[in-house]
Amino acid sequence: MAGRPVYHNALEAIAGINDGATVMIGGFAARGVPTRLVLALRDRAPKDLTIITNDTSGGWGGRVDCSLLVEARLVRKVIASWPVPASTAVVTPLEQQLRAGEIELEVVPQGTLAERIRAAGAGIGAFYTPTGVGTPFAEGKEVRSIDGQDFLLEYPLSAGFALIRGFRADTLGNLVYRKAARNFNPPMATAARVTIAEVDAVVPAGDLDPEAVVTPGIYVHRLLVPE
Amino acid sequence: MAGRPVYHNALEAIAGINDGATVMIGGFAARGVPTRLVLALRDRAPKDLTIITNDTSGGWGGRVDCSLLVEARLVRKVIASWPVPASTAVVTPLEQQLRAGEIELEVVPQGTLAERIRAAGAGIGAFYTPTGVGTPFAEGKEVRSIDGQDFLLEYPLSAGFALIRGFRADTLGNLVYRKAARNFNPPMATAARVTIAEVDAVVPAGDLDPEAVVTPGIYVHRLLVPE
Amino acid sequence: MNKERLPRDVLAMRIAKELEDGSYVNLGIGQPTLVANYIPPEKLVIFHSENGVIGVGPMPEPEDEDPDLCNAGGQPVTTIAGACFVSHADSFALVRGRHLDVAVLGGLQVSETGDLANWIRPGRGVGGIGGAADIARGAKRIYVMMEHTTKDGERKIVRRCDYPLTGQGVVHTIFTDLAVIRVTPQGLVLLEVAPGWTPEEVQALTEPHLTVSPDLREIAL
Amino acid sequence: MNKERLPRDVLAMRIAKELEDGSYVNLGIGQPTLVANYIPPEKLVIFHSENGVIGVGPMPEPEDEDPDLCNAGGQPVTTIAGACFVSHADSFALVRGRHLDVAVLGGLQVSETGDLANWIRPGRGVGGIGGAADIARGAKRIYVMMEHTTKDGERKIVRRCDYPLTGQGVVHTIFTDLAVIRVTPQGLVLLEVAPGWTPEEVQALTEPHLTVSPDLREIAL
Numbered sequence: 025m026a027g028r029p030v031y032h033n034a035l036e037a038i039a040g041i042n043d044g045a046t047v048m049i050g051g052f053a054a055r056g057v058p059t060r061l062v063l064a065l066r067d068r069a070p071k072d073l074t075i076i077t078n079d080t081s082g083g084w085g086g087r088v089d090c091s092l093l094v095e096a097r098l099v100r101k102v103i104a105s106w107p108v109p110a111s112t113a114v115v116t117p118l119e120q121q122l123r124a125g126e127i128e129l130e131v132v133p134q135g136t137l138a139e140r141i142r143a144a145g146a147g148i149g150a151f152y153t154p155t156g157v158g159t160p161f162a163e164g165k166e167v168r169s170i171d172g173q174d175f176l177l178e179y180p181l182s183a184g185f186a187l188i189r190g191f192r193a194d195t196l197g198n199l200v201y202r203k204a205a206r207n208f209n210p211p212m213a214t215a216a217r218v219t220i221a222e223v224d225a226v227v228p229a230g231d232l233d234p235e236a237v238v239t240p241g242i243y244v245h246r247l248l249v250p251e
Numbered sequence: 252m253a254g255r256p257v258y259h260n261a262l263e264a265i266a267g268i269n270d271g272a273t274v275m276i277g278g279f280a281a282r283g284v285p286t287r288l289v290l291a292l293r294d295r296a297p298k299d300l301t302i303i304t305n306d307t308s309g310g311w312g313g314r315v316d317c318s319l320l321v322e323a324r325l326v327r328k329v330i331a332s333w334p335v336p337a338s339t340a341v342v343t344p345l346e347q348q349l350r351a352g353e354i355e356l357e358v359v360p361q362g363t364l365a366e367r368i369r370a371a372g373a374g375i376g377a378f379y380t381p382t383g384v385g386t387p388f389a390e391g392k393e394v395r396s397i398d399g400q401d402f403l404l405e406y407p408l409s410a411g412f413a414l415i416r417g418f419r420a421d422t423l424g425n426l427v428y429r430k431a432a433r434n435f436n437p438p439m440a441t442a443a444r445v446t447i448a449e450v451d452a453v454v455p456a457g458d459l460d461p462e463a464v465v466t467p468g469i470y471v472h473r474l475l476v477p478e
Numbered sequence: 479m480n481k482e483r484l485p486r487d488v489l490a491m492r493i494a495k496e497l498e499d500g501s502y503v504n505l506g507i508g509q510p511t512l513v514a515n516y517i518p519p520e521k522l523v524i525f526h527s528e529n530g531v532i533g534v535g536p537m538p539e540p541e542d543e544d545p546d547l548c549n550a551g552g553q554p555v556t557t558i559a560g561a562c563f564v565s566h567a568d569s570f571a572l573v574r575g576r577h578l579d580v581a582v583l584g585g586l587q588v589s590e591t592g593d594l595a596n597w598i599r600p601g602r603g604v605g606g607i608g609g610a611a612d613i614a615r616g617a618k619r620i621y622v623m624m625e626h627t628t629k630d631g632e633r634k635i636v637r638r639c640d641y642p643l644t645g646q647g648v649v650h651t652i653f654t655d656l657a658v659i660r661v662t663p664q665g666l667v668l669l670e671v672a673p674g675w676t677p678e679e680v681q682a683l684t685e686p687h688l689t690v691s692p693d694l695r696e697i698a699l
Numbered sequence: 700m701n702k703e704r705l706p707r708d709v710l711a712m713r714i715a716k717e718l719e720d721g722s723y724v725n726l727g728i729g730q731p732t733l734v735a736n737y738i739p740p741e742k743l744v745i746f747h748s749e750n751g752v753i754g755v756g757p758m759p760e761p762e763d764e765d766p767d768l769c770n771a772g773g774q775p776v777t778t779i780a781g782a783c784f785v786s787h788a789d790s791f792a793l794v795r796g797r798h799l800d801v802a803v804l805g806g807l808q809v810s811e812t813g814d815l816a817n818w819i820r821p822g823r824g825v826g827g828i829g830g831a832a833d834i835a836r837g838a839k840r841i842y843v844m845m846e847h848t849t850k851d852g853e854r855k856i857v858r859r860c861d862y863p864l865t866g867q868g869v870v871h872t873i874f875t876d877l878a879v880i881r882v883t884p885q886g887l888v889l890l891e892v893a894p895g896w897t898p899e900e901v902q903a904l905t906e907p908h909l910t911v912s913p914d915l916r917e918i919a920l
Contacts, residue, residue: 148795150379153574237784240783243798282769459562461533
């Protein structure tokens, strides 16, 4: 094997994402979103998706983000920290579908979201976090006092697929990122059965600085790169 | 403030490590050990230390590791994954002190050791790990079944001081490591009240690749560098 | 009430004065970001943005915007020399692990026991928590920056928040356009008042009892 | 018993044959490291060492040893093109998270239900577990590489381990100098025997019952 399979066609890269799939999608405020993969997923149009992503608020100056999957009515459930814009001036497709009872939403504090994803990738069965104690995010959760401080029990979040955005990959799938486009992509890479990374370029193994690799290739199963 | 304080004298760098202190010390098989800091700690000679480190087996071709602190009888308790050599040919000072009831030892599976240290740095109150279920490492621990699989509850490990070995630092304390000398140093950096990093060189802020920094300077409180 | 309240930028200057040399600080979305504009050059304060930027610099000119670089509010930013980038998992490990010295957050309501509500109004069925709950619980000190009352004149410093909470018992100090108030185990202590305001006038706009500090001062920059 | 058993290197070759192209594999301290020597050049197997090296290469000549580079046994190693380095926290996140395809571990005892004991003999009061418990529980498949019996002729494949366990119900396949045995929910299945050995002879050196596979073969390379 020469390394991880490299795709130039985004629809081919997302083969296997079918109705009912759970899909993690990297990005924060439309930075670090795997744009081509998200657009291809819209075109493939599987139904009843569960989407795990930081934000689905849209409105980032026309940049592509996951809100377009909600708008295309492909999503049954969203798990996110920032599902709607702060402003109430616009009623987003997500809010419309929520009001109509057509979509489910789980709002998770951003750090808990990241840690639940990391836990799935790291084989942790559950963890106690101080975030959210005494708030609506504690509802229905086990509270445990440890050394006099209260914590909530949180469970891992895994997915069938993770669509992530890297900067460069090598042929083994090792990834580096660029600035704040890193965000949720590294933990998501670890937490899916199939991780698909959209990158600007694939370089020969050995061309990335081994000290600077952020996501080891073991976590990356397919690469999408421009022709 | 220009950045983190830089010391040239190792004894000055470890000021404050007193009798009864809990000290994490980086390194694995004598690679990535903060050699000068360990030697200075031996010279400072505080008593009744608790040492958290991967191995205290010694015998790595004369390289410095934490076993010399045990040999100097400064240690009341060791928390490690590899406390003694595989071979029983040599009875180490640790084993002698164990037999005499003069030292306490907690053996922790290496991954659990790393994760407990990480948990302390990351504010996690406790976590469930599958490692050790059905083994002597489960003794006295809560077992919980999650999705049909058993896990053990493990608690964080923190310390007053972490002595770590970096390769280079910048003036803000950002650190990069070199090859397998990275090992336990990054998680330990996050888990101590005072983290002291021994490095080869301190470069101006901005000279390290911001994508390649492994330990952000927020975790590093003092730097030791050769004159 | 026609007396003058502190303009936002003056409030931002007052909070900037509070931040210590060498400290790591997170600034919440919205008005707290103004604080970064008033750190004097001789003082090093390193700003953390929860989307993985440690060492946020000033906003760029439009032509210098980097498409891959923004703050927690999605606004383009720059970075300082010595900045670095981490993932969300690592960024919130830092937050949750109590490594940030201070976070300056906006507030809808603050209670006398330091509860903070700042993410959703009761009427709206859906809202975004973002990183607020983690930061409110994680930073060593939470400074709240807000107007003392709502536009409609309602009190925002209350006995008990009736808005959904962001964090319970987390607020260290409240900085408003009228006062600086410390949350203590004995209740709220009025430390400073805006020029021209008396403790009684501030108390009238505050639901819980304020203990006036023996060292009460006028807010100064 | 004067019949010839497989030499270690032949056993290593047999295990190497089992490793799939493109797989990620951890090799335990001691004899399992021999397996790396027998991967044919057309097959890419990436070796993980729990001290944070992903992409371990062959041992260097003494003059090429890097003081900062070793495997989990502390031996000097090299790295392949495309190797990278991670911390212990990240290395064991990878291990615990079931990302490794295979780990080849040594064994003191293996039970008929796949329990593995390989870290300490009952007599010794103190031992090092190292990463063995995490790896035994974390890799998708655990291959045990060991002699079929001890030097004193005691059986190592037993009904129940009386040595302290490393992992419970974790072993997938046992590769010994006499046989290849799969652990299944129905018990141990004898898949292969060393040249010149019969299933009955192997059974005599094995405490629990072995079901002989209908496809029983001689160990071949």
